[in-house]
Amino acid sequence: MTADSLDTTFDRLTRRAALTGAAALAAPSGAWSQSSPGTVLITGASRGIGLEMAKQYAARGYKVIATAREPGRSEALRALAAARGNVRLEGLDVVNIEQIDALAAELKGTAIDILINNAGISGGSKNQVFGQIKYEVFDPVMHTNVRGPLKMAEAFFDHVAASAQKKLVNISSTEGSIGTLIQRPDVRNYFYRASKAALNMVMVNVAKAVKDKGVIVGIVSPGLVRTDFAEGLNLPIMITAEQSAAACIGIIGNLTMEQSGTFLRHSGGGVPW
Numbered sequence: 009m010t011a012d013s014l015d016t017t018f019d020r021l022t023r024r025a026a027l028t029g030a031a032a033l034a035a036p037s038g039a040w041s042q043s044s045p046g047t048v049l050i051t052g053a054s055r056g057i058g059l060e061m062a063k064q065y066a067a068r069g070y071k072v073i074a075t076a077r078e079p080g081r082s083e084a085l086r087a088l089a090a091a092r093g094n095v096r097l098e099g100l101d102v103v104n105i106e107q108i109d110a111l112a113a114e115l116k117g118t119a120i121d122i123l124i125n126n127a128g129i130s131g132g133s134k135n136q137v138f139g140q141i142k143y144e145v146f147d148p149v150m151h152t153n154v155r156g157p158l159k160m161a162e163a164f165f166d167h168v169a170a171s172a173q174k175k176l177v178n179i180s181s182t183e184g185s186i187g188t189l190i191q192r193p194d195v196r197n198y199f200y201r202a203s204k205a206a207l208n209m210v211m212v213n214v215a216k217a218v219k220d221k222g223v224i225v226g227i228v229s230p231g232l233v234r235t236d237f238a239e240g241l242n243l244p245i246m247i248t249a250e251q252s253a254a255a256c257i258g259i260i261g262n263l264t265m266e267q268s269g270t271f272l273r274h275s276g277g278g279v280p281w
């Protein structure tokens with residue numbers, strides 16, 4: 009795709025954002041037309057691990073399509089896009105199927121080397137205490153953590169398949185590992201844990217479905233990370249979002265077709281299902 013066609017695409021995206029109430033905030037500059045190691049699209053890039061991955065991929069020269077529910081509200085994301093011509097911001101709520109389809113349509117013809125399904129919610133640990141479960145939390149958790157990534161995989165399949173790297177990556181969690189949790193005494197986050205186990209199952213299916221097209225499906229646990237997500241938890245084994253993003257980027261960089269549909273730890277090695 010040429011710089012001109014990217015600019016035209018951007019104009020359409022800005023119109024789409026106005027229509028959907030989402031925001032496309034950063035215009036592509038000349039940096040989009042420069043050679044790069046590839047294009048990466050990240051969901052949930054407003055903060056936490058997603059923001060850090062956007063920063064680090066941008067620093068490596070990737071063209072970064074950083075999506076967030078409300079990119080305009082993330083000062084850090086706005087600052088990143090202002091500082092780097094290779095970062096484009098797009099409004100995208102992964103619960104909103106129409107928004108996913110609209111962004112995929114607007115980016116038709118753009119090869120996406122690495123699509124990262126990062127957006128996720130826990131549903132809140134206080135809402136998932138046995139005996140006092142808040143059932144209204146189930147749908148948002150499953151829609152965000154399972155339906156969203158599957159719809160992203162479908163909608164952006166052609167974009168990924170047309171790229172050089174062909175990687176469709178999902179940020180999962182050891183919280184979704186039955187093999188790990190059966191050994192542990194802690195009980196929490198029923199819906200969240202179920203959602204990550206379901207995400208894993210869905211993506212094993214996708215890996216099989218897309219194998220003959222050469223698309224690699226990554227399922228990566230990012231470690232225990234000090235972000236808003238951790239609800240103030242502070243344990244010695246926790247790592248920063250910067251460390252987690254760097255580790256995940258390393259795993260993603262080395263992903264092979266043999267690893268497609270397997271569950272990988274940020275620090276290397278596999279996670280039991």
Ligand SMILES: NC(=O)c1ccc[n+]([C@@H]2O[C@H](COP(=O)([O-])OP(=O)(O)OC[C@H]3O[C@@H](n4cnc5c(N)ncnc54)[C@H](OP(=O)(O)O)[C@@H]3O)[C@@H](O)[C@H]2O)c1
Nearest residue numbers: 052054055056057077101102127128181232233235236237
């Ligand atoms: N932190 C950990 O210890 C840990 C461990 C294992 C796995 N993970 C996984 O890592 C991923 C990132 O987590 P994090 O720690 O970076 O959490 P975080 O700091 O809470 O960030 C979550 C991100 O997801 C976005 N998001 C939530 N719902 C969304 C939706 N419907 N559409 C689009 N974006 C949405 C948030 O956007 P807004 O700003 O709009 O809310 C935010 O950018 C999640 O999938 C999480 O399950 C985290």
